[in-house]
Amino acid sequence: MTIDRMALKALLEKGSDNDLLREMIAFVASRMMDAEVEGLTGAGHGERSADRTNQRNGYRTRDWHTGVGTVPVPIPKLRKGSYFPSFLEPRRAADKALVAVIQEAYVHGVSTRSVDDLVKAMGMTGISKSQVSRLCEDIDGRVKEFLNRPIEGHWPYVWIDATYVKTREGGRIVSVATIVAVGVNTDGRREVLGTAIGPSEAEPFWTQFLRSLTGRGLRGVKLVISDAHEGIKAATKKVFHASWQRCRVHFMRNAMVHAGVKSRAMVAAAIRTAFVQETEEGARAEWRTVADRLRAKFRKLSELMDGAENEVLAYMAFPKSHWSQIHSTNPIERLNREIKRRTNVVSIFPNEAAIVRLVGAILLEQNDEWAVSRRYMSLETLAGLSDDPTVTAIPAD
Numbered sequence: 001m002t003i004d005r006m007a008l009k010a011l012l013e014k015g016s017d018n019d020l021l022r023e024m025i026a027f028v029a030s031r032m033m034d035a036e037v038e039g040l041t042g043a044g045h046g047e048r049s050a051d052r053t054n055q056r057n058g059y060r061t062r063d064w065h066t067g068v069g070t071v072p073v074p075i076p077k078l079r080k081g082s083y084f085p086s087f088l089e090p091r092r093a094a095d096k097a098l099v100a101v102i103q104e105a106y107v108h109g110v111s112t113r114s115v116d117d118l119v120k121a122m123g124m125t126g127i128s129k130s131q132v133s134r135l136c137e138d139i140d141g142r143v144k145e146f147l148n149r150p151i152e153g154h155w156p157y158v159w160i161d162a163t164y165v166k167t168r169e170g171g172r173i174v175s176v177a178t179i180v181a182v183g184v185n186t187d188g189r190r191e192v193l194g195t196a197i198g199p200s201e202a203e204p205f206w207t208q209f210l211r212s213l214t215g216r217g218l219r220g221v222k223l224v225i226s227d228a229h230e231g232i233k234a235a236t237k238k239v240f241h242a243s244w245q246r247c248r249v250h251f252m253r254n255a256m257v258h259a260g261v262k263s264r265a266m267v268a269a270a271i272r273t274a275f276v277q278e279t280e281e282g283a284r285a286e287w288r289t290v291a292d293r294l295r296a297k298f299r300k301l302s303e304l305m306d307g308a309e310n311e312v313l314a315y316m317a318f319p320k321s322h323w324s325q326i327h328s329t330n331p332i333e334r335l336n337r338e339i340k341r342r343t344n345v346v347s348i349f350p351n352e353a354a355i356v357r358l359v360g361a362i363l364l365e366q367n368d369e370w371a372v373s374r375r376y377m378s379l380e381t382l383a384g385l386s387d388d389p390t391v392t393a394i395p396a397d
Contacts, residue, residue, distance in 0.1 A: 024139075025071050029064070033085050037076045040083060055079045140353070143360030146367070147194055151213065154220025155183040156385040157322075158193065158240075159332040161226060162201055163340055167349040176352065177201050178339065178359055179209055182332045186220070186382050188375035190331070192363045193218060197352050206235035214239060222385060223318060225329055228254070228311070246311035247329045248275070258301035267294065267301065275327075280316035287313065321381045331376075335366055 034045060037056065043049035045056065059074040076083060162179040169176075177200055181193040194213055198205040206229075224236045225245040236244050252268060259267040270290050277283040287309055295302040315327045325331060339362055349355045370376075 022071050025064075026073070029071070029073050029085070033073075033076055036085060037078070037083060040078065040081075054081070139361065140357055143357060143364060146364045147356075147360055148216070151193060151217040153185045153187065154385070155185050155193070155218055156220055156222040156382065157225065157326055158183045158218075158221050158223070158242075159225045159329055160206075160232060161329050161332050161336055162229075163336050163343075165343045165349060165355055166347065167352060167355060169351075173348055174199075176355070177205070178343075178355060179206070180332065180335065180339070180359075180363065181209070181213060182335065183218070183221075184376050184382075186379075186385060188377040188379055188382055190370050190376040192335075192367045192370075195356070195359055195363060197355055201229055201231050203231035203234045206231045207238055210235050210239040220385075223314065223326060225315075225326055227329065228308075243314050243317065244311065245314045245326060246308060247327075248312055248315075249328045249330065251308060251312050255301055255304060258304060259298055263298075267298065270294065271305070274313070280313065283313055283316055284309065318385075319381050322377060325377065335363070338362055338366070 038044050041052055041054040041056065043052040055078070057077045057079045059076055061072055061074050064071045064073045073085075075085060158181055160179060160181045162177045164175045165178055166173055166175055168174075177198050178195065179198070179201070180195045182190060183193045184190050194209070194216070196205075196209045196212070198209075221240040221242045223243045223245055224232070224240060225247060226232045226236075227247050227250040233244055236242060252271065255271065256264045256268065270293070271287075274283045274287040274290060277286050287305065291302045291305040294305075315323055318326060339359055342358060342362060343349075343355075349358075
């Protein structure tokens with residue numbers, strides 16, 4: 001299997017991936033060496049076997065200088081003869097090949113065939129299904145621990161969204177919903193709260209997902225931001241008793257359907273005048289004025305505005321300094337684009353476990369990046385939002 005050099009170079013230059021890659025390189029290298037030593041000794045580590053021809057004798061550590069940093073590699077020693085991992089020679093080619101193994105494993109759901117092909121490209125004899133399974137277990141373990149971790153503190157703002165991916169199920173190819181929740185706590189930190197896979201975005205599915213978050217400790221939710229999916233609205237009301245913000249960007253797309261192509265720029269500009277008002281009262285007054293002004297020519301659009309006023313302007317009941325961040329699902333869109341980019345490479349997943357493995361790894365990576373970045377919101381502007389988990393109107397600044 002030929003490795004695309006340009007694509008690999010782009011992967012290596014992604015600074016945000018380096019920490020994750022170093023960790024992945026360390027355990028993948030360990031599993032590759034275990035596979036090779038198992039072949040040389042005739043038995044697995046600690047396994048009693050009549051076919052055993054040699055035994056392990058401790059480790060020696062070698063620093064492996066890769067394109068993503070230095071990785072300490074504990075190399076197994078043997079009682080008879082010596083062993084040196086084949087994939088460490090030559091260094092530069094092996095660096096790229098091993099990173100490619102990891103990346104390819106991610107984007108293909110760690111399928112046996114793709115990993116086996118890449119291992120052969122490294123000059124090794126291949127890797128068995130059981131060895132790939134052990135590798136997957138390590139990745140799955142990290143992802144499971146991350147997705148099931150306790151959620152501590154108060155989380156006044158929660159963004160939720162879904163994207164669809166294809167998987168094999170019962171001999172058929174079906175689309176399943178991959179939903180993700182992101183929140184901001186009262187320390188101003190943004191985190192990935194969780195993800196789930198389901199057959200559709202029906203209300204019971206959303207309710208089950210949101211309840212799983214509360215079961216892990218999510219509390220203090222005052223505003224949920226999403227698109228206008230009825231299942232999300234119903235689940236939010238049932239589980240959180242919080243306000244719901246209809247994504248402003250999605251609303252504008254829905255509204256433009258009711259305006260002629262030539263009139264859309266004018267109509268969009270008119271609606272946006274409500275969004276630039278300094279106060280919630282001013283915004284609501286302007287919203288109704290615009291709806292009445294458009295009613296004669298765009299009746300359906302005005303009716304849509306009449307029914308959506310509270311949903312689209314819900315964010316204005318919260319601190320004004322937060323408005324630009326909570327009026328839409330934009331804070332989660334970048335994450336969804338990255339999920340879509342990598343899942344598109346896979347095209348069709350072998351099963352739901354592979355989806356969780358890939359999406360979970362992406363979310364873990366993003367969460368680590370947010371953990372070391374600056375606060376998403378300031379502590380001062382969040383003061384008071386965790387006093388009571390019920391929704392209260394907060395005066396604009």
